Amino acid sequence: MRRKSRSEYMNRYYRIWRITSMFVAFFVQVWWYKKQERRVGEEAMAERWSKLYHRMAARFCNTATELGGLLIKAGQFFATRVDVLPPEITSELAQLQDAVPPAPFDHIERTIAEELSQPLEAIFTSFERTALAAASLGQVHQATLPTGEKVAVKVLRPHIHEIIHADFEAIQLTMLLAKIFTDLPKQMDMDAIFREMQQTFSNELDYRLEAAHSERFKKSLAVFEKIYVPNIYRQYSTKSILTMEFIDGRKVDDYAFIEENGIDRKELGHLLIRSYLHQVVNDGFFHADPHQGNIYVKADGTMVFLDFGMVGEIRPMMKENLKNLLFALVERDSEKMVEAMGNLGFLRPHANVNLVRRAMQFFLDHHSSEQMKEMERTKNLGPLGSEIREFIYQQPMQIPAHLIFLGRAILTVTGVAFGLDPQMDAQVAAPYIKKLMDDTDGGLANMVLKRAKSFGSTVLSLPTLLARTLKKADLGDLHVKVDNLGDITRAIMFQSRLANRLVLALLLATSIICGTILYTQQFIQEAKGAASIAALLAILLLWHSRQRPRDSSQPFHRNGPF
Template sequence: MFKIRIRHTKRFQEIMNVFLRNGFSHFLFRLGLTDRGSSNDSGNKMNMQDAGVKLRHALQELGPTFIKLGQIASSRRDLVPEEIAMELEKLQDHVTSVPFSRIREIVVDELEAPLENIFTSFDENPLATASIGQVHIAHLPSGEKVAVKVQRPDIRPNVETDLAILSDLARFLEDNTDWAKTYHLHEMIIEFSRSLQDELDYRVEGRNSERIAKQFEENPSIHIPSVHWDLSTDKVLTMDLVHGVKVNDLEKLDAGGYDRKLIARRIVDSMFHQILDEGFFHGDPHPGNIYILPENVVSYLDFGMVGRLDNDLKYHFASLLLDLREGNTEDMIDTFSAMGILSDDTDMQAFTRDVDDLQTRYYDVSLSEVSLGAIFVELFQVAYRHHIIIPSEISILGKAILTLEGLIAKLDPELSIMKAIEPFGRKLMRDRYHPKHLIENSWKDFVENIEILTNLPKDLKAIATTIRKGKLQLDINVQQVQVFLRRLDRISNRLSFSIILLSFSILMVGLIIGSAIAGQTNMLWQFPIIEAGSIIATLMFLFLIYTIIRSGRM
């Protein structure tokens, strides 16, 4: 039986009962969450698809926290089997609307004024409802129409209770199961908690909206509705109302004379600008969050979920795509290693074989024939087979691109997302190798190395003390020996090459100084030694710089 302390026993029992009703008794028993009497063999006979359907029903019944958890899990194909992920994608926020009397109370309490003093009209019927909040149309005294998003009453304490239970469960499972420990389940729940708590604070969504709006200040073809901060709090968000056509309403788009191909191109370019140029992007670009305005202007809504890619992740993402296209398995493995996602337990031989199979399918294939979404799915499946945890930022990116690709296929079936992304990827690679960027990175590395050298005496003293006390431990993983030796071989070769280059340069400088003092030219068998040596030294230097840059580490 489950032996850890649960802070919210009643809610925990509700959760257990929902999973038991949906046929997960055997699974819960194997995890140690229920006793043998609650278990039956029906869960043993479920295939993955049946399990996915039952899991979706259970999460739907449990409410907002678990619906959000399922939606995020659907994007983690590196952790969740494909059949279950596909079912979890169907999770929707099917909830009844909150009575207007309660909505009025929340708006009045948050904005600290009677509703009639703030808005000249406020539609009692919601424009849209979701598990966290609902949207109403209202008019400001200026006559302007706005969309007012109001959080559902008492949702925060309910979500916080669920998150506390999930945190306790994750700790228990990490202590008692290998798979939870391997996947750092508790860290994942902490990350999920932060994300959901951000969604509960509408001010975060407002700031996300403004940050993306700044990315398109000079681009009139992209529209982001403005936030009315004087009428917004953590539970109420007031934004300009968008008057347009939903992007997947093809009949209305055609009837209105919109250019579907142009719209598709603008959506793709604007998304990859967010992803690869800015590193901050809309994390959920489904059709309900994209509207088309007159003149084929694209308007993005709802910035509760956003993705972030730092410069290294952007570079790694672009590198993987380009290496995949060029059939370079070794560089792909190096990129995965540089991302820090290969664990000590990874079977490098089997992993390399799977990556090689993956790149073989896409090597030298026309970009118009390649699905970027399919590449993500296959990469995640390889990661799942080898227990490799993909960074959550990349999983959000994968989900966004899968959603985007489905939408673009309806707007313009001839537009290849893979082809559209290539110029952004190559530009990113060029920018990374720009002299200014290389100098900045070299300076950062130089400063870091100075700090390391400064602390070296202390570190050596600490090591010596540890050795004297007999507490020095060595952890050698045989599976990683080949990878380690290969990297060590590269390092030693590069050091040897650098020493040879230095020695050769010293020799050439000696010859130049000697010839200058003697006032004679250096000729050996009618061969100009200095001129030839200078050319060789220059070529060696350029080759060394090229190999360092190619490795991606300055």
């Protein structure tokens, strides 16, 4: 086994020191700002926090660009974590580009010779010394096989495994310090985030996985005549080398090339959306990094997907819960929404479910169906996206890694598609949305049946629940729990309204039960009278429910930075 040189060890410890010291400086600044909060006005302090976040993110981007390695990938990963980081940081990190100077050609030549057990000139009849593209983990060169086929050869950067290992050590040490000296562990599951990063980026260091992903996508997307995935040359590929068919085309956002070759931009945009929905809905296996550099267009209008290092998978249970969330959103049922979100892993451990439910109801109440239709008509979803991002950040919520990649991928693909066809209509996605709702593992009919069963069991349990509640009320043991909303005065004002609603709800339930019993016993007139009383009580309950105490509609804000 080759022993590491002194320079490699120094490089490792230097990287750990640079990364750790940067984050420690961040922690010290956050601690100092928090000390100043008491003597500085809230408005002035908010402005200071905003400037600090920008400075921190800018320093991280500069350090990541200088050191490369995991930091660039980590920055791009955290740019998607709108659930745990403020917008000043995520917006800055989103500009971080995974483009670095290429590694020396001597390393490329040596790596190929070691991995394939032959000198480079014995494998390829030609090999371009200048890289076509260079990123933090690897770089790509054009070459020609003895058979005359043009190929693209992707090679890992020198000592990348040691660099990534050192970066993981530095980030793990940083998280340990954060647990000891900051309040961040109360607001995010740092161990889970570290595991997500470790799994995601470690997979990108094994090109055999990317080769397998590419072959799987080639089979899946074969149903589209105008979609192509390059062939993989397994005999010239290893863990550190990936040799694939060279694609003579341009990036999908090269509109001049598209116009020059008479390619229909609208058709191309629709093809992109359909192919991606096919991945998500039909296969449950999708390209997790579909930016413009990974989608090419050939002169004949064929769309080519490249770079399958990052992929995502939607398992059946996740798909079922996503459907439940979609149904709950359509029905504007905040309780069902929170239940589905919990099953999907959106809620943090020990999150106050009642608080989240009220926050969801607040969000739904302030986004009517008419507003949603207007946004769809104008295609101006920007404000809604900003509100959702701020909403997620304000609540005790987190976004699971698999859904982060799915959400980012869908947003990226949508942006590329609208660039091709600014007038694109949502109807292009209708067949896939219908299939998602009608799949055999759930489906609209099954969903309705489940809701009917749930409603039936609730009705059957009402008499017992009502008797128990009334007994407690008679004994003076009935208590109403109200979570702390941060405003004691508002909570006290709400008590009388809550009591009125409770009494009306109990009377409504009693009327419904009595009417049902009378109807089943053929006392039709009496049942109609009970139904009339129930209708009146329902109207009164609805009227009371729409009465809001002053300032009660304000959203719930997270305390402190991050």
